[in-house]
Amino acid sequence: MSVCTLRIDERDVAIEAGSTLLQAAREAGIAIPTLCVLEGLSPVAACRLCLVEVSGSEKLLPACITPVQEGMQVHTATPRLQEIRRTVIELLFTEGNHVCAICVANGHCELQDLAVEVGMDHSRLPYRFPDRHVDLSHPLFGLDHNRCVLCTRCVRVCDEVEGAHVWDVGWRGEHCRIIAGLDEPWGAVDACTHCGKCVEVCPTGALFHKGDTSEEKHSDPGRLQALVHARHHRQWTP
Amino acid sequence: MSLCLRVCTAASCRSRGGEDLRQALAAVAGSSTVVKGVGCLGPCSEGPLLELETASGVGHPERQLFGNLPASDPAALAALARSLRACAENPKAPAPWQPPAGQALDLNHPFFRLQRRLVLKHCGRIDPESITEALAAGIYQQLQRVLEANDPAAVIELVRRSGLRGRGGAGYPTGLKWATVAKMPGHEKVVVCNADEGDPGAFMDRTVLEGDPHTLLEGMAIAAHAVGASRGFIYVRAEYPLAIARLRQAIHQAEQQGWLGTAIAGSRFNFEIALRVGAGAYVCGEETALIQSIEGKRGMPRPRPPYPAEQGVFGLPTLINNVETFANVPALLRLGVEAYGGGTKVFSLTGDVLRTGVIEVPMGTNLRTIVETMGGGAPQGRTIKAVQTGGPSGGCVPAQQLDTPVTYESLQALGTIMGSGGMVVMDDTTNMVDIARFFMAFSREESCGKCVPCRAGTVQLDNLLCRILERRANPADLEQLESLCVMVMDTSLCGLGQSAPKPVLSTLRHFRGDYLAMLSPEATP
Numbered sequence: 001m002s003v004c005t006l007r008i009d010e011r012d013v014a015i016e017a018g019s020t021l022l023q024a025a026r027e028a029g030i031a032i033p034t035l036c037v038l039e040g041l042s043p044v045a046a047c048r049l050c051l052v053e054v055s056g057s058e059k060l061l062p063a064c065i066t067p068v069q070e071g072m073q074v075h076t077a078t079p080r081l082q083e084i085r086r087t088v089i090e091l092l093f094t095e096g097n098h099v100c101a102i103c104v105a106n107g108h109c110e111l112q113d114l115a116v117e118v119g120m121d122h123s124r125l126p127y128r129f130p131d132r133h134v135d136l137s138h139p140l141f142g143l144d145h146n147r148c149v150l151c152t153r154c155v156r157v158c159d160e161v162e163g164a165h166v167w168d169v170g171w172r173g174e175h176c177r178i179i180a181g182l183d184e185p186w187g188a189v190d191a192c193t194h195c196g197k198c199v200e201v202c203p204t205g206a207l208f209h210k211g212d213t214s215e216e217k218h219s220d221p222g223r224l225q226a227l228v229h230a231r232h233h234r235q236w237t238p
Numbered sequence: 239m240s241l242c243l244r245v246c247t248a249a250s251c252r253s254r255g256g257e258d259l260r261q262a263l264a265a266v267a268g269s270s271t272v273v274k275g276v277g278c279l280g281p282c283s284e285g286p287l288l289e290l291e292t293a294s295g296v297g298h299p300e301r302q303l304f305g306n307l308p309a310s311d312p313a314a315l316a317a318l319a320r321s322l323r324a325c326a327e328n329p330k331a332p333a334p335w336q337p338p339a340g341q342a343l344d345l346n347h348p349f350f351r352l353q354r355r356l357v358l359k360h361c362g363r364i365d366p367e368s369i370t371e372a373l374a375a376g377i378y379q380q381l382q383r384v385l386e387a388n389d390p391a392a393v394i395e396l397v398r399r400s401g402l403r404g405r406g407g408a409g410y411p412t413g414l415k416w417a418t419v420a421k422m423p424g425h426e427k428v429v430v431c432n433a434d435e436g437d438p439g440a441f442m443d444r445t446v447l448e449g450d451p452h453t454l455l456e457g458m459a460i461a462a463h464a465v466g467a468s469r470g471f472i473y474v475r476a477e478y479p480l481a482i483a484r485l486r487q488a489i490h491q492a493e494q495q496g497w498l499g500t501a502i503a504g505s506r507f508n509f510e511i512a513l514r515v516g517a518g519a520y521v522c523g524e525e526t527a528l529i530q531s532i533e534g535k536r537g538m539p540r541p542r543p544p545y546p547a548e549q550g551v552f553g554l555p556t557l558i559n560n561v562e563t564f565a566n567v568p569a570l571l572r573l574g575v576e577a578y579g580g581g582t583k584v585f586s587l588t589g590d591v592l593r594t595g596v597i598e599v600p601m602g603t604n605l606r607t608i609v610e611t612m613g614g615g616a617p618q619g620r621t622i623k624a625v626q627t628g629g630p631s632g633g634c635v636p637a638q639q640l641d642t643p644v645t646y647e648s649l650q651a652l653g654t655i656m657g658s659g660g661m662v663v664m665d666d667t668t669n670m671v672d673i674a675r676f677f678m679a680f681s682r683e684e685s686c687g688k689c690v691p692c693r694a695g696t697v698q699l700d701n702l703l704c705r706i707l708e709r710r711a712n713p714a715d716l717e718q719l720e721s722l723c724v725m726v727m728d729t730s731l732c733g734l735g736q737s738a739p740k741p742v743l744s745t746l747r748h749f750r751g752d753y754l755a756m757l758s759p760e761a762t763p
């Protein structure tokens with residue numbers, strides 16, 4: 001195993017070669033805000049929250065997929081990056097309909113936590129109040145598109161871990177939405193195994209258990225990581 | 239006297255009745271008269287176009303070009319055919335023929351004289367549906383030479399020394415790209431031609447595809463031999479039905495005649511080309527999205543690296559070049575690096591100029607030469623305000639800077655890009671906020687929706703521009719417009735989002751006055 005040493009926010013870090021900047025930062029106890037990435041799923045680098053500055057590179061690089069390199073100098077929290085992260089969160093809040101007070105995920109929502117983390121107390125951009133729908137056709141779960149941030153974790157977990165590929169992204173641009181099957185009601189898609197993995201990995205209250213009411217959704221992405229780890233290493237007992 | 243009548247049947251003239259004209263004139267064909275449909279003859283604004291080549295047996299054949307010919311009026315067409323027949327039957331030395339309707343175009347006009355046709359050498363000359371004509375014109379000879387010499391490294395070195403850069407927009411050095419793919423390990427490699435041409439106002443690639451598909455196939459085969467690929471794809475947009483039909487036919491002909499397939503021209507080189515037709519998404523022109531689309535998946539960009547050279551179609555090392563890039567290769571090999579010189583660039587000249595159409599000019603030609611001398615400048619009584627290059631990824635060059643030579647560097651210094659070759663001229667009646675908003679609405683519509691800054695940022699930017707156009711904006715909105723532009727540019731995942739703000743930033747830089755004049759009357763002090 002070869003090791004890389006690099007400098008993140010004036011802190012020296014030594015980490016296994018092939019790791020990502022995000023893993024290196026976490027190792028060093030430096031928090032970088034993320035949303036789309038989830039350990040155990042393939043990365044898509046779509047939310048752009050984890051962008052960092054690397055000396056010698058003009059471009060900002062997504063920490064979740066950028067491999068560490070020997071001698072790298074990384075800055076994760078410059079004023080420029082903080083401004084960018086706040087704007088990303090504002091863009092997310094204004095493109096959906098996020099009403100925390102009545103949301104199943106209130107208090108346990110990654111989007112809400114991110115807003116606090118980046119200091120977004122209000123949005124400088126106007127809210128768009130899109131006309132979105134709720135799919136309650138599934139016997140156990142619901143999908144509220146108003147709360148969806150299109151991180152595509154559900155799409156990936158269903159395809160890569162459950163192997164059912166119920167979910168996909170339909171349409172494009174601002175019209176993008178998560179679709180079940182061939183854009184059918186979720187309950188009409190036979191491929192769904194009712195496993196609930198998509199609900200578990202959803203960072204907001206977009207995917208939820210039908211019985212839950214405000215503040216009652218508690219996701220645990222750790223369970224997914226344990227499952228992926230167990231499968232990978234054929235190690236079923238802790 | 240023998241006549242050769244070339245009728246433009248490419249998209250623009252076809253939409254003005256070029257195909258009807260060709261059919262009407264086919265009646266004139268006889269022992270001494272040839273009538274054929276050809277690709278774009280250049281000045282599209284004067285279509286439908288007809289070129290008449292007369293040969294009396296002594297001296298060079300004489301070429302005359304005629305525009306604005308009748309296409310739908312049967313009587314006028316019959317008169318035209320009669321007049322041409324009389325001309326053909328006239329045994330005397332060639333006298334300039336005058337059409338009963340339409341007008342003669344001066345082939346000494348700078349529009350024609352200042353062009354240097356390397357990529358478009360055969361376009362408008364040969365019948366694109368005939369491989370016999372292509373072979374007679376010398377197409378596939380460079381491929382033959384390359385196969386005989388069988389020295390891929392030498393070809394790559396030649397391309398590198400020529401300084402040829404990609405014509406698809408980003409201008410990446412072609413020789414370097416070829417060398418990278420050639421060095422990749424593995425036996426199976428892929429060559430892809432990007433014919434998705436989606437920039438509004440751009441139709442250079444269409445001109446090549448419709449007018450001379452065999453040169454593209456030759457260029458692709460030479461590239462495949464150089465990098466060691468045996469499979470090729472042409473990804474062409476569905477909005478180009480004629481180009482698709484001609485490509486299909488050309489591929490079939492080339493297979494029949496042994497210029498594609500196995501053991502090409504008796505060598506040990508195998509190369510097959512498959513056609514992939516897009517489904518209307520602009521973003522599928524972005525190379526990683528294009529690869530996904532070829533594989534049958536949703537056309538969405540992914541982060542690079544890995545670059546396609548490393549991991550492209552079906553995970554194989556892949557060379558992706560634009561149509562015009564490939565079409566440069568046979569000319570480069572024929573001429574050699576010295577004579578090829580700085581090469582050329584094909585532009586589609588449109589907008590507020592007297593003569594619009596497709597031109598190929600030496601690299602480094604002044605914008606003023608192109609727009610004023612060749613294109614004839616703005617219509618009567620108006621002046622040019624700006625020239626837009628690079629489509630939704632580009633910007634505007636203001637009239638004061640028209641003496642800029644067209645090179646990758648000089649355009650970049652002005653805050654725009656060479657782009658793929660769309661050149662839209664705008665006169666003094668144009669409101670630049672309108673232009674910026676047009677392109678932002680385009681990017682908003684074409685965003686794939688994968689990453690947040692582009693998906694949601696283009697919507698906010700478009701809404702802000704609309705606010706300005708409705709005279710409801712204040713100086714703070716303008717500030718927000720600017721900072722959001724920079725944010726979307728710096729953070730988007732692919733080239734679409736990264737360059738979507740450029741038309742706004744460019745017009746803000748050169749035409750800020752247009753924005754200030756549109757701020758809300760209550761807001762201005």
Ligand SMILES: Cc1cc2nc3c(=O)[nH]c(=O)nc-3n(C[C@H](O)[C@H](O)[C@H](O)COP(=O)(O)O)c2cc1C
Nearest residue numbers: 404405406432434435436523524525559560563733
């Ligand atoms: C949104 C977007 C659209 C693009 N569309 C095209 C296109 O239509 N044709 C093209 O050749 N290149 C297009 N490109 C550039 C390609 O990604 C790629 O750089 C090019 O095909 C490489 O060929 P070249 O090196 O010969 O220029 C586009 C890029 C982006 C970001």
Ligand code: SF4
Nearest residue numbers: 686688689692732735
């Ligand atoms: S920049 Fe736009 S087009 Fe490119 S990946 Fe992001 S959303 Fe898709």
Ligand code: FES
Nearest residue numbers: 045047048050064
């Ligand atoms: S976490 Fe890296 S881009 Fe979303």
